[in-house]
Amino acid sequence: xxxxxxxxxxxxxxxxxxxxxxxxxxxxxxxxxxxxxxxxxxxxxxxxxxxxxxxxxxxxxxxxxxxxxxxxxxxxxxxxxxxxxxxxxxxxxxxxxxxxxxxxxxxxxxxxxxxxxxxxxxxxxxxxxxxxxxxxxxxxxxxxxxxxxxxxxxxxxxxxxxxxxxxxxxxxxxxxxxxxxxxxxxxxxxxxxxxxxxxxxxxxxxxxxxxxxxxxxxxxxxxxxxxxxxxxxxxxxxxxxxxxxxxxxxxxxxxxxxxxxxxxxxxxxxxxxxxxxxxxxxxxxxxxxxxxxxxxxxxxxxxxxxxxxxxxxxxxxxxxxxxxxxxxxxxxxxxxxxxxxxxxxxxxxxxxxxxxxxxxxxxxxxxxxxxxxxxxxxxxxxxxxxxxxxxxxxxxxxxxxxxxxxxxxxxxxxxx
Amino acid sequence: xxxxxxxxxxxxxxxxxxxxxxxxxxxxxxxxxxxxxxxxxxxxxxxxxxxxxxxxxxxxxxxxxxxxxxxxxxxxxxxxxxxxxxxxxxxxxxxxxxxxxxxxxxxxxxxxxxxxxxxxxxxxxxxxxxxxxxxxxxxxxxxxxxxxxxxxxxxxxxxxxxxxxxxxxxxxxxxxxxxxxxxxxxxxxxxxxxxxxxxxxxxxxxxxxxxxxxxxxxxxxxxxxxxxxxxxxxxxxxxxxxxxxxxxxxxxxxxxxxxxxxxxxxxxxxxxxxxxxxxxxxxxxxxxxxxxxxxxxxxxxxxxxxxxxxxxxxxxxxxxxxxxxxxxxxxxxxxxxxxxxxxxxxxxxxxxxxxxxxxxxxxxxxxxxxxxxxxxxxxxxxxxxxxxxxxxxxxxxxxxxxxxxxxxxxxxxxxx
Numbered sequence: 067x068x069x070x071x072x073x074x075x076x077x078x079x080x081x082x083x084x085x086x087x088x089x090x091x092x093x094x095x096x097x098x099x100x101x102x103x104x105x106x107x108x109x110x111x112x113x114x115x116x117x118x119x120x121x122x123x124x125x126x127x128x129x130x131x132x133x134x135x136x137x138x139x140x141x142x143x144x145x146x147x148x149x150x151x152x153x154x155x156x157x158x159x160x161x162x163x164x165x166x167x168x169x170x171x172x173x174x175x176x177x178x179x180x181x182x183x184x185x186x187x188x189x190x191x192x193x194x195x196x197x198x199x200x201x202x203x204x205x206x207x208x209x210x211x212x213x214x215x216x217x218x219x220x221x222x223x224x225x226x227x228x229x230x231x232x233x234x235x236x237x238x239x240x241x242x243x244x245x246x247x248x249x250x251x252x253x254x255x256x257x258x259x260x261x262x263x264x265x266x267x268x269x270x271x272x273x274x275x276x277x278x279x280x281x282x283x284x285x286x287x288x289x290x291x292x293x294x295x296x297x298x299x300x301x302x303x304x305x306x307x308x309x310x311x312x313x314x315x316x317x318x319x320x321x322x323x324x325x326x327x328x329x330x331x332x333x334x335x336x337x338x339x340x341x342x343x344x345x346x347x348x349x350x351x352x353x354x355x356x357x358x359x360x361x362x363x364x365x366x367x368x369x370x371x372x373x374x375x376x377x378x379x380x381x382x383x384x385x386x387x388x389x390x391x392x393x394x395x396x397x398x399x400x401x402x403x404x405x406x407x408x409x410x411x412x413x414x415x416x417x418x419x420x421x422x423x424x425x426x427x428x429x430x431x432x433x434x435x436x437x438x439x440x441x442x443x444x445x446x447x448x449x450x451x452x453x454x455x456x457x458x459x460x461x462x463x464x465x466x467x468x469x470x471x472x473x474x475x476x477x478x479x480x481x482x
Numbered sequence: 483x484x485x486x487x488x489x490x491x492x493x494x495x496x497x498x499x500x501x502x503x504x505x506x507x508x509x510x511x512x513x514x515x516x517x518x519x520x521x522x523x524x525x526x527x528x529x530x531x532x533x534x535x536x537x538x539x540x541x542x543x544x545x546x547x548x549x550x551x552x553x554x555x556x557x558x559x560x561x562x563x564x565x566x567x568x569x570x571x572x573x574x575x576x577x578x579x580x581x582x583x584x585x586x587x588x589x590x591x592x593x594x595x596x597x598x599x600x601x602x603x604x605x606x607x608x609x610x611x612x613x614x615x616x617x618x619x620x621x622x623x624x625x626x627x628x629x630x631x632x633x634x635x636x637x638x639x640x641x642x643x644x645x646x647x648x649x650x651x652x653x654x655x656x657x658x659x660x661x662x663x664x665x666x667x668x669x670x671x672x673x674x675x676x677x678x679x680x681x682x683x684x685x686x687x688x689x690x691x692x693x694x695x696x697x698x699x700x701x702x703x704x705x706x707x708x709x710x711x712x713x714x715x716x717x718x719x720x721x722x723x724x725x726x727x728x729x730x731x732x733x734x735x736x737x738x739x740x741x742x743x744x745x746x747x748x749x750x751x752x753x754x755x756x757x758x759x760x761x762x763x764x765x766x767x768x769x770x771x772x773x774x775x776x777x778x779x780x781x782x783x784x785x786x787x788x789x790x791x792x793x794x795x796x797x798x799x800x801x802x803x804x805x806x807x808x809x810x811x812x813x814x815x816x817x818x819x820x821x822x823x824x825x826x827x828x829x830x831x832x833x834x835x836x837x838x839x840x841x842x843x844x845x846x847x848x849x850x851x852x853x854x855x856x857x858x859x860x861x862x863x864x865x866x867x868x869x870x871x872x873x874x875x876x877x878x879x880x881x882x883x884x885x886x887x888x889x890x891x892x893x894x895x896x897x898x
Contacts, residue, residue, distance in 0.1 A: 071547070071549075072549070073549055073598065073601050073602075073607075073610045073612060074601055075601050099597055099600070101553070101554050101556075101557070101558070101593060101597075102556075102558050102578075102582070102584075103578075103580075105554045105556050106554065107551060107552065107553045107554060107593065107597060108551060108552040109551050110549045110550060110551060113550055113551055113552050116552070131487070133487075133488070133489055133526045134526060134529055135523060135524060135525050135526060135529055136523065136524040136529050136532070137517070137523045138517050138521045138522065138523060138634050139555065139617055139619075139634060140518075140521050140574075140619065140633065140634050141517070142517070142518050155579075158556075158576045158577075159576060159577070160574045160575060160576045160586070161574075161575070162518075162519075162621065162633070163571075163621045163622070163623050164519075164623070166518070168518075170576070170586075177517060177523065181515055181517075181523060182489065184515070185489050185490055185491055186489075190844075191489075194489045196489060201555055201617065203555075203556065205578065205579045206579070207579050207580070217556065217578070218554050218555060218556050428606075
């Protein structure tokens with residue numbers, strides 16, 4: 067896209083109330099905009115990143131048999147009375163004009179269980195896995211760190227339905243592996259730990275994926291041998307013995323992290339109150355065993371930005387970058403510069419490469435370079451009087467220092 | 483996808499409270515599910531249709547320079563006090579835990595104006611057009627006709643920002659033409675009329691796109707000469723003279739319709755209260771002229787289903803069908819049937835054709851045909867003992883009576 071047509075502009079200064087680096091860069095770069103505490107708009111550059119994250123997650127959820135659906139945001143309060151979750155403090159409440167009481171979805175067990183109940187009769191209808199990518203609402207007392215903890219955010223939530231524990235456990239493993247693939251594709255895999263956490267009152271453990279970052283709110287203890295971790299909330303209970311290898315080798319020092327996802331054995335916690343049962347091969351009624359698998363998409367955008375940056379801005383991993391190539395036209399009286407840039411822009415976009423082309427006439431080279439660093443697109447191409455003389459372009463990878471002069475055709479081979 | 487893996491099942495009977503044909507078929511076919519009055523889930527087949535409609539709209543909005551963003555659903559009530567819309571009766575209200583009052587977005591003028599205000603300084607920053615595809619909330623007293631009038635629904639809303647009336651009017655025309663393209667691509671163009679409607683207190687007219695259907699709630703009067711219409715609400719004011727050609731030739735008999743979209747000159751209705759101004763070339767402050775352009779996406783799915791069906795079910799236009807081809811395997815002891823179907827399924831999907839393959843072993847041919855008619859995929863292929871003997875497949879277009887026997891390779895040429 068032409069940068070002259072982008073309605074957002076970069077900001078020199080970050081808002082004073084945003085302390086986390088990711089929030090500062092995302093706001094300054096024009097990726098997000100704060101409407102009120104914990105509630106953000108996603109602007110053209112930010113929405114492109116969100117969609118890339120979503121598509122990676124979608125591919126991996128489809129690969130483990132997930133069927134995508136979209137459930138409503140408004141839920142009848144009575145469903146929460148059935149599960150005794152109507153007093154959860156993060157629920158937003160509202161009233162239907164007819165007098166019915168409703169809440170905004172912070173999770174969807176109260177909707178997905180009655181939904182699947184309409185379609186599950188016998189063991190032949192199991193297993194099932196459904197997921198959605200949807201807006202969630204949590205009435206947080208203290209929203210924090212930009213899009214790390216919002217009152218409104220985008221989440222992927224998958225729910226699985228099984229005939230027995232064994233089938234559930236196998237799927238739970240599979241979902242965990244799918245999550246690892248996602249974090250690896252998002253380039254946060256090396257800093258993200260599979261973490262044992264509290265299973266609530268009905269399971270021994272649940273599992274979180276925790277990413278190392280100083281601005282995180284959680285603390286984990288890592289077992290270097292297994293590359294797993296234990297959440298602070300259960301470290302006292304397990305007596306410092308790794309729940310995987312059994313050795314007492316868990317690090318004594320905690321690390322600050324942020325939870326990017328969790329997977330949770332629900333057993334029959336939600337099947338029971340709704341009476342979600344199936345008939346087994348012998349015609350007996352059995353309760354359906356469930357799991358749930360959440361992943362914060364807007365939070366992931368923040369985490370990626372928090373982990374991939376330098377003092378000048380974000381360094382997006384290619385898989386989620388808003389564009390692949392940033393063409394910088396250095397304003398000049400030489401008309402050939404503009405026409406060369408246009409040719410390159412059209413050639414690249416024609417080949418399916420996503421390009422942001424800085425065609426603005428009222429910006430200096432310095433301003434354009436600063437914007438380019440802040441926005442953080444992986445490849446930067448510069449076309450100037452100097453490069454035109456040599457019939458070459460200047461190529462630089464964001465986050466690296468080397469600048470190469472090369473012919474455009476050589477660059478094409480690099481990115482296509 | 484394999485139909486045996488689809489978690490939804492078709493229903494023989496429609497729920498008694500759903501009177502409109504589209505709602506009956508959409509629920510019976512497993513496209514949507516009602517959670518509460520006016521609030522629906524979109525199931526795998528339905529979400530596929532929704533995404534196709536969204537992508538067609540997205541392409542046409544991008545073509546007229548629209549930049550896609552995503553604004554929040556929760557809005558601060560104070561923004562509505564500024565525009566004096568805080569008492570609108572369809573607003574859902576909620577409270578932030580900190581005491582701040584909030585509403586759920588039923589439209590986004592109160593968010594988009596302060597947002598664009600951050601980026602519009604001078605005439606050089608105009609015109610701008612931003613849009614989103616987002617969930618909207620309206621606390622309707624009487625939700626109606628399935629997804630025709632919901633309390634929660636998906637909408638595309640675009641907002642345009644201009645330096646003067648002339649620039650606005652030009653864009654307004656362009657947006658109207660883009661809308662016509664969309665309705666033509668969705669195959670409801672011939673029954674959809676560009677309709678003059680009330681412009682509120684600040685414009686002479688706004689314009690709606692009204693689609694003829696007996697289950698509609700609006701009434702329009704058509705000028706056959708111009709192929710435009712006038713909404714009932716202003717017919718008395720204009721004295722039966724067509725607002726386009728001026729002749730008194732408007733039909734005297736009203737037609738029942740449903741509004742699928744509207745475009746609205748906002749003039750400075752929202753710029754003024756927020757003080758959205760720009761500096762012109764002479765350095766003078768001028769108010770920004772705005773337009774808004776809405777389109778109901780979930781409603782469009784209902785309208786398409788309402789217009790394209792027969793007594794057996796929906797007949798989806800190709801552009802929005804959940805799949806292009808429905809392979810029906812007639813259960814048999816002949817193992818070659820299953821393996822042939824699999825080969826065709828993989829060949830088609832490999833070529834990028836979207837296929838639903840009815841591989842279910844526990845359904846009769848009659849049940850499979852009935853399901854196929856109800857779901858309404860454009861092409862139906864049948865593979866049975868009879869077709870196998872002739873080394874052919876049976877091909878039928880949904881909505882047509884002819885059934886042809888042909889080789890699979892000939893069918894490939896038809897669909898690829």
